[in-house]
Amino acid sequence: MDAFFASVEQASKPSLRGKAVVVGGLGPRGVVATASYEARVFGVHSAMPMSQARRLAPNAAYLVPRFALYRSISEQVMELLRALSPLVEPLSLDEAFVDLEAGGTAWDERSARLAGARLRADIREVTGLTGSVGLAASKMLAKIASEQAKPDGLVLIEPGTERALLGPLSVRTLPGVGPATGDHLRRAGIHTVDELAEAGEDELVRLLGKAHGHALFAMALARDERPVVAERETKSVSVEDTYDVDIHDRVRVGTEVQRLADRCVRRLRGAGLSGRTIVLKVRRYDFSTLTRSETLRGPTDDPAVVREAAARLLDSVDTTGGVRLLGVGVSGLADYTQEDLFAQAAGGREEDPVREEPEAAPAAEGPAPAERRWPAGHDVRHAVHGHGWVQGSGLGRVTVRFETPDSGPGRVKTFRVDDPALEPAEPLPLVSRGPGEGEGAKAGGEAGPESG
DNA sequence: TCTGGGGTCCTTCCGCAG
DNA sequence: TCTGCTGCGGAAGGACCC
Numbered sequence: 019m020d021a022f023f024a025s026v027e028q029a030s031k032p033s034l035r036g037k038a039v040v041v042g043g044l045g046p047r048g049v050v051a052t053a054s055y056e057a058r059v060f061g062v063h064s065a066m067p068m069s070q071a072r073r074l075a076p077n078a079a080y081l082v083p084r085f086a087l088y089r090s091i092s093e094q095v096m097e098l099l100r101a102l103s104p105l106v107e108p109l110s111l112d113e114a115f116v117d118l119e120a121g122g123t124a125w126d127e128r129s130a131r132l133a134g135a136r137l138r139a140d141i142r143e144v145t146g147l148t149g150s151v152g153l154a155a156s157k158m159l160a161k162i163a164s165e166q167a168k169p170d171g172l173v174l175i176e177p178g179t180e181r182a183l184l185g186p187l188s189v190r191t192l193p194g195v196g197p198a199t200g201d202h203l204r205r206a207g208i209h210t211v212d213e214l215a216e217a218g219e220d221e222l223v224r225l226l227g228k229a230h231g232h233a234l235f236a237m238a239l240a241r242d243e244r245p246v247v248a249e250r251e252t253k254s255v256s257v258e259d260t261y262d263v264d265i266h267d268r269v270r271v272g273t274e275v276q277r278l279a280d281r282c283v284r285r286l287r288g289a290g291l292s293g294r295t296i297v298l299k300v301r302r303y304d305f306s307t308l309t310r311s312e313t314l315r316g317p318t319d320d321p322a323v324v325r326e327a328a329a330r331l332l333d334s335v336d337t338t339g340g341v342r343l344l345g346v347g348v349s350g351l352a353d354y355t356q357e358d359l360f361a362q363a364a365g366g367r368e369e370d371p372v373r374e375e376p377e378a379a380p381a382a383e384g385p386a387p388a389e390r391r392w393p394a395g396h397d398v399r400h401a402v403h404g405h406g407w408v409q410g411s412g413l414g415r416v417t418v419r420f421e422t423p424d425s426g427p428g429r430v431k432t433f434r435v436d437d438p439a440l441e442p443a444e445p446l447p448l449v450s451r452g453p454g455e456g457e458g459a460k461a462g463g464e465a466g467p468e469s470g
Numbered sequence: 471t472c473t474g475g476g477g478t479c480c481t482t483c484c485g486c487a488g
Numbered sequence: 489t490c491t492g493c494t495g496c497g498g499a500a501g502g503a504c505c506c
Binding site (some may be wrong): 196230311 | 497498499500501502503504505506
Binding site (some may be wrong): 475476477478479480481482483484485486487488 | 493494495496497498499500501502503504505506
């Protein structure tokens with residue numbers, strides 16, 4: 019999908035279409051998640067500190083991400099992909115590999131192009147958004163092709179032309195070559211994919227280590243045999259928070275770690291998982307990051323156990339000077355717990371009391387109802403003016419633009435933050451369904467897993 | 471100018487066991 | 489009994505991806 023988060027916001031907010039839109043964290047330490055193509059003209063790009071983006075594009079619209087909405091649209095797109103082939107490997111909310119061959123699409127240029135074009139049209143019809151398609155004989159090349167296709171395009175790399183196409187490109191084009199590896203290679207005089215291939219496998223292994231060296235050499239020769247894998251097991255679950263200002267108070271650090279441990283366990287349980295290794299992550303005032311981990315005798319999803327382990331790990335960390343980020347994670351995942359095993363040995367058990375209540379998070383006393391929050395970009399409904407979205411808030415006021423995905427650009431009005439006529443609302447669908455067009459009951463019902 | 475959040479994979483080091 | 493080798497799990501850190 020092209021500039022996915024920003025495109026969704028533009029589709030749902032007519033007044034932002036054709037305008038610079040930046041989606042990301044709006045706090046003092048936020049970074050850009052996605053910038054619309056109009057914002058990229060000013061030099062704004064993903065992962066850039068928000069403060070820098072604001073300097074470059076002071077007149078852009080700045081919005082906080084609405085992941086629930088993006089997820090629902092992502093699911094619509096993934097559904098279209100699964101109609102093409104049973105082998106779909108999602109990479110993120112807005113990207114996936116599809117094995118067309120496994121879906122019965124003949125591997126000739128015409129059939130592939132046709133499938134790609136039809137998919138793009140379907141995505142546009144169902145979501146109202148544009149997506150780009152890269153067609154090639156391997157995942158690496160398909161990915162590169164789709165990058166070249168953006169925005170709103172389709173690129174096919176013909177078999178036999180791969181090396182000629184890759185040769186002159188920067189090594190940074192290859193997946194797995196980031197800033198550090200790019201620098202490393204540049205210092206060795208390697209700038210292009212051709213130079214990478216010329217360097218030879220041994221030299222690359224010497225420079226970058228075994229795994230990376232072998233992998234990169236293969237990619238430089240356009241060799242990539244990795245299959246499309248539909249089901250990927252989760253290997254870890256973690257939560258982390260960056261604080262607007264560094265925390266110096268050791269007691270507060272402790273309570274934050276407990277809160278994170280609880281949140282992590284809730285996620286873990288939500289996924290029906292448990293884990294053996296508890297990881298504490300601390301980013302200090304100077305951005306140095308350290309992790310401490312502890313492996314238990316067996317997997318757990320008990321909040322008390324995770325809290326205690328996290329607290330023990332924190333004991334071994336010096337936080338003088340302040341911390342800017344704290345995180346708690348669990349890895350070594352299993353879909354049973356140590357307690358389950360004990361219970362089995364004891365011949366079954368009654369309801370697990372810890373499992374019943376998903377831990378009401380004692381420390382997490384949400385914002386007092388009096389001070390309601392109006393995050394920029396979120397939908398609202400006004401008793402008189404109808405549906406709109408928060409354009410900004412502060413000083414006891416909230417500014418709302420009243421428009422919907424299929425209205426024209428709307429009017430702006432300002433209210434008191436505690437105006438009883440104003441309340442948060444669910445996002446509206448980007449594409450309104452015509453009358454008679456139901457939810458579209460699909461034949462076949464279940465999506466059958468198994469048969470790996 | 472000051473760097474998010476949620477992941478994956480790799481490397482290195484260390485201690486332990488055979 | 490001592491030493492070396494090897495493999496493995498755990499811990500820590502780093503690079504990368506979206």
